Amino acid sequence: MIEFLLAIFGFLFIVLSTLSGKRREITKRFLRLVIIIAIISVGSVIFLIGMSMKQTYTDEFAIEVLSAKRFLSGLNPYGFQYALKSMESYGVPLSSLTPKLSGGYVTNLQYPDLSFLILIPFILLHVNPEVVLFFFTLLLLSLIALEFIERDLAFMAPLAIAVALFNINLIFFSLNGITDIIWITFLASSLMLLQKRYIPGILFGLSLASKQLPIFILPFLLIFIYKRYGSRKLLEFTLMAAGSFILLNLPFIMMGPTTFFNSILAPENAPIIGIGFGLSQFYISGYIPFADREFFTTLMISVWLFFVLIYAYKFDTLKYSLTALPIIVLIFNFRLLENYLMYWPILTLSTLPYIIRKGNTIEQRKDFSFQFIQKFYQAIHLNSNKIKKIYRIMVPVLMVLIILLPTFVFLENDSSYKQKxxxxxxxxxxxxxxxxxxxxxxxxxxxxxxxxxxxxxxxxxxxxxxxxxxxxxxxxxxxxxxxxxxxxxxxxxxxxxxxxxxxxxxxxxxxxxxxxxxxxxxxxxxxxx
CATH class of the missing domain: 2.60.40.2320 (Immunoglobulin-like)
Incomplete structure (x- = not known):
């Protein structure tokens, strides 16, 4: 049924895109209207089918719903442990909870505050909070298709949607309470509107306030902005992103900064059992018992820094890989689940129109900062050869140091490891x-x-x-x-x-x-x- 609806959806857009020759603007407006209607229609059918088969929530979503209700009662949700019976009331079985090494389960909030604040309007209106996940799923698909239409690539819009839905978990994960669709939608919107002022930074801040995962693309994105826009745009983006994140989370930071930061860092350093599908399986299954959580965390950070240096050094070659590099980095994370990786390829779809039609969405402005940088380069032009030599030496040295860092941790763990x-x-x-x-x-x-x-x-x-x-x-x-x-x-x-x-x-x-x-x-x- 779902495949049949998607086939009709794709065929409709292919037919409509062929009509965009003579009356281009009218067709483009018509395509926008049709795509919104089609996505809402197809998405609603899939949502109804999925809800009819739904059995449980994830523990994450249940905790966020409980946190929203606790906040509405005037209480701080950070640092509070919810009772297991409260989790079970949302259909979360014990087998789906995250066990602690010390016993018991993770039942406390471990995400920035937009993860639960965004649910409050639905709770106040007595609407199933899952509707917000359904809404963001439709919004993301619509934004991707509209981006292709806006860049005169209407004929590729149905293909983009088909690629996005190739992994049907994009829909079913949202139906089952996996909330990653929220941060990925904010982040995709930020990338699509990167040529705008203020808006992309604010959207990135909202993405980071929904979940911690966008931090992995941040250094690549900052390098991209600097290389394409200059220092002024970079400063503007950074201030807007930091401002929107801090503004949202400031009340909870003021209530208890230690509790807040311990909570949002808990996914990486809390004493919980190792799970996932990455390289850490070798430790989890006991094949390399000395390569513990500390080793994999160090290895992940080292790989991350390594790719940041490579990306900056070979920007002209790698500039459009910024949405793919975080996937490689996260493979080394101690805890790696499917939803940590699944959404990143969607970001590539959001930037694909620019890759195909260079210059349509991102233009290097001849503003004051760019002119200043040009004059600065001209002033040091006589010493450019020396600077290049230093740069070529320093980058490999830093790369070697970054690679050796996890090796030292590995050797330390190996030498001090005792099977107690x-x-x-x-x-x-x-x-x-x-x-x-x-x-x-x-x-x-x-x-x-x-x-x-x-x-x-x-x-x-x-x-x-x-x-x-x-x-x-x-x-x-x-x-x-x-x-x-x-x-x-x-x-x-x-x-x-x-x-x-x-x-x-x-x-x-x-x-x-x-x-x-x-x-x-x-x-x-x-x-x-």
Missing amino acids: IKIESVTPEGMNSTGSVNCLYVNVTYSSEIKNLSLRFRILEDGFLNNPNGFFWNSTEFKPASGKLYTSFHIHTNDTSYFLEEHNSYVIIAYNSNLETWYHIDIGKNINV
Whole structure:
């Protein structure tokens, strides 16, 4: 049904675009009207279909709705832990929550304030807050198509929409409460209007006030603005972006600056379990236990700085890659989910008309700052060769230092790494009548430095993490005689979806806030039935 609607939508625009020859302006106006009607119509049908199949919210969206309601009650939502029953009231199952290493789940707000402030009008009007996500999805698609029409590329508008919807999760993620569509819409709008004054900076500030992810494109965008517009435009954009972000968040910063900044930095430094689909899987599954969160964070920042230098140094070649480079950077993040990466290619669609028709949207203005820079270059022209030599030396040196930084962290972790706890053996109790295992005996040895050992257990499928959180099993500890540096745990579950299947491989993880150890096991071998 969805594919059929999209096919009609694309065919309609292809036919209309062929009529734009003789009566171009009328056709362009007509195309604008038709595209808005078509997107709203098709989007509404998809929204209704999706809502009929909807089962749960994400924990993020539930927390943002609860934060909006707490704010309406005159209370500060930052630093407050919401009860699990409040999360469950929005259809969030425990399996979808983010577990902490110390036990329990993440139930506090960890995003800038526009993430929940934007929901307040819908809550006051007693409208499902998800409507805001649906609205931004339609808005983003409309803006992309209208940008192609405005740049006399109407024939490409249906293709752009088809490419955007090629990953149908663009729609279904919004239906399920993933809020990234908000920041990506503000950011795409900022890029489309980059030639305007004040507006692009304000829009970028709003994007950053919705979620932290736009920070990864910021250095590339600042370099782009400086190279294409000059220092005056760069200063204007920076002030507008910083001003709009601070203006929105200032009340909460004043209420408790430490609490606020700890909250919005929590996605990177909070003690929560490692999940995701990036390179950190090698650590999460226990193959490189010394490459911990600190290592991957350092590696990500180093790669980020490396690409910023490369982008500035080879700007003429890489100038239009600013929307793609953050994807590479985020692959090195310790926690990497699909929605962290999925929306960035949409930004390329928003800038594609400019790439095709250079000069239509971004023009280098001969303002005072640009003339000043020209005179400055003329004044140092005699020493240009020396400056080039210094530049060519400094850039590689800085690149080498950036690359070596994670290496030092890696070597430090490797040299100081001590397996203070270790799973020595795991024995299945036996296979039940369904051919599954739901009980294991785990023997753990530990260092004499540890006085009181308390562990939790998590089981992952060995290989690609189809279920990022894995299976959390309950445990009972059998303590040995005093003075013995080993202990046994009886771990078990009654949840049939957490049972271990025969002939499959799993990773048994024992952990707490400071310790972690892994054990790989093949179910079906050496089990007494």
